[in-house]
Amino acid sequence: MFHTFVLLCLCWWRLIGVFGESVSVMEGESVTLHTDVTKIRENDDILWKFGAENVLIARISGAAGVFPTYDDVPDGRFRGRLKLDHQTGSLTITNTTTEHTGDYQLVIRGAKLLSKTFNVSVYARLPVPVISRDCSSSSSSSSSSCSLVCSSVVNVSHVTLSWYKGISVLSSISASDLSISLSLPLEVEYQDKNTYSCVLNNPISNQTTHLDINTLCHTCEVHDHCCGPTEAVIRLALSALVGVATVAFLLYDIRSTRVR
Numbered sequence: 001m002f003h004t005f006v007l008l009c010l011c012w013w014r015l016i017g018v019f020g021e022s023v024s025v026m027e028g029e030s031v032t033l034h035t036d037v038t039k040i041r042e043n044d045d046i047l048w049k050f051g052a053e054n055v056l057i058a059r060i061s062g063a064a065g066v067f068p069t070y071d072d073v074p075d076g077r078f079r080g081r082l083k084l085d086h087q088t089g090s091l092t093i094t095n096t097t098t099e100h101t102g103d104y105q106l107v108i109r110g111a112k113l114l115s116k117t118f119n120v121s122v123y124a125r126l127p128v129p130v131i132s133r134d135c136s137s138s139s140s141s142s143s144s145s146c147s148l149v150c151s152s153v154v155n156v157s158h159v160t161l162s163w164y165k166g167i168s169v170l171s172s173i174s175a176s177d178l179s180i181s182l183s184l185p186l187e188v189e190y191q192d193k194n195t196y197s198c199v200l201n202n203p204i205s206n207q208t209t210h211l212d213i214n215t216l217c218h219t220c221e222v223h224d225h226c227c228g229p230t231e232a233v234i235r236l237a238l239s240a241l242v243g244v245a246t247v248a249f250l251l252y253d254i255r256s257t258r259v260r
């Protein structure tokens with residue numbers, strides 16, 4: 001008796017579409033939302049609606065045998081991107097962008113009324129995170145350790161930037177807003193033999209940069225962002241000047257000591 005009740009409830013929920021289906025894709029990919037109809041019957045009427053306003057974006061009228069898509073609503077984001085399967089009524093959105101994220105409601109009016117909601121998430125492609133030495137950090141003056149920072153300028157939502165030591169997470173930082181520059185520090189010893197990597201990920205993909213301590217932690221000057229050729233020459237000249245001054249001072253010092 002109880003089982004029958006549960007089954008009835010499940011069927012009913014299914015009919016009114018309480019159980020949505022979640023679909024995740026990468027930007028640029030196509031996504032197909034399936035009706036689970038094998039063959040449209042003559043008196044079926046299939047509607048596809050998008051967003052909170054339930055804007056009608058596609059329709060199949062079995063009786064009329066017409067399959068219009070309305071890709072100019074709500075604002076042209078679907079233009080040229082909607083394809084309907086005339087056999088099943090399934091809807092394909094091609095070359096998706098993050099703007100296609102949202103709820104898609106399927107309504108089938110036939111012998112029975114059936115409705116189902118698809119929760120589609122389109123994730124942006126991620127840039128490769130950049131690891132650089134942080135020469136401004138106070139601890140970079142310490143002789144045995146090296147301050148690093150992993151950064152990423154992301155204009156996408158739902159991303160996390162993390163430092164990994166081997167396969168374990170050392171630290172991470174998340175952003176749920178658009179237009180954010182993320183950065184995460186790391187301190188390592190020069191002699192550290194562990195493998196470190198910086199990973200930028202969203203719920204369905206990631207980009208990884210491996211840390212090469214030997215090249216990055218060599219000297220601060222080499223990996224500065226600023227160093228054009230002129231800058232390098234000026235730095236060289238300044239170093240030379242300081243060197244000459246030091247030698248001169250030492251010589252002077254030695255001579256004055258001798259004179260005394």
Ligand SMILES: *[C@@H]1O[C@H](CO)[C@@H](O)[C@H](O)[C@H]1NC(C)=O
Nearest residue numbers: 027028080094095096097098
């Ligand atoms: C996919 O859409 C982007 C704009 O979002 C456009 O620049 C690109 O040409 C499209 N690619 C194809 C294959 O239609």
Ligand SMILES: *[C@@H]1O[C@H](CO)[C@@H](O)[C@H](O)[C@H]1NC(C)=O
Nearest residue numbers: 020022023024103119120121
């Ligand atoms: C859609 O799915 C995403 C991720 O799976 C979730 O964060 C979001 O809350 C869902 N939205 C709805 C309306 O169910």
Ligand SMILES: *[C@@H]1O[C@H](CO)[C@@H](O)[C@H](O)[C@H]1NC(C)=O
Nearest residue numbers: 098153154155156178179180
């Ligand atoms: C981030 O993306 C939004 C919309 O996708 C855009 O309006 C904004 O100008 C972008 N910001 C930057 C810094 O690229």
Ligand SMILES: *[C@@H]1O[C@H](CO)[C@@H](O)[C@H](O)[C@H]1NC(C)=O
Nearest residue numbers: 164199201204205206207208
């Ligand atoms: C990154 O994605 C790959 C598959 O693309 C997966 O094998 C790997 O575990 C992911 N790494 C992390 C740190 O999430």
